[in-house]
Amino acid sequence: MNNLAQQVVISVAPDISGTVGSSVVVKGPLVGIETVGDLISVLLSFIFPFAGILLFFFFVRGGFTLLTSKGDPEKINHGKDTMIHALFGFILLSVSFVIAGLVARIFGLGLGFF
Secondary structure (H helix, E strand, O other): OOOOOOEEEEEOOOOOOOOOOOEEEEEOOOOOOOOHHHHHHHHHHHHHHHHHHHHHHHHHHHHHHHHOOOOOHHHHHHHHHHHHHHHHHHHHHHHHHHHHHHHHHHHOOOOOOO
């Protein structure tokens, strides 16, 4: 995994005035990944913010359904269920993250969660 999308070197050609071109190094998000645990840590840094955004949108959707239900019990239950399921999903993701971190710490895997 040492060369997996770690960096790209962009060479700039000399301009019209004859100034020598330079190189720009663009580093990717996978710099420093040596093990599968390092890769999981990088992926988790993207998964949790994405899950938070999804939680927000599902709460907005459930709240909108509640507000526009006009007293219809079926729509009220649907809005509540949407919000409850979103919250349970986020809690499940958080608990699984904590359990994986504890297991990694107990067995000395060093996955870098904490």
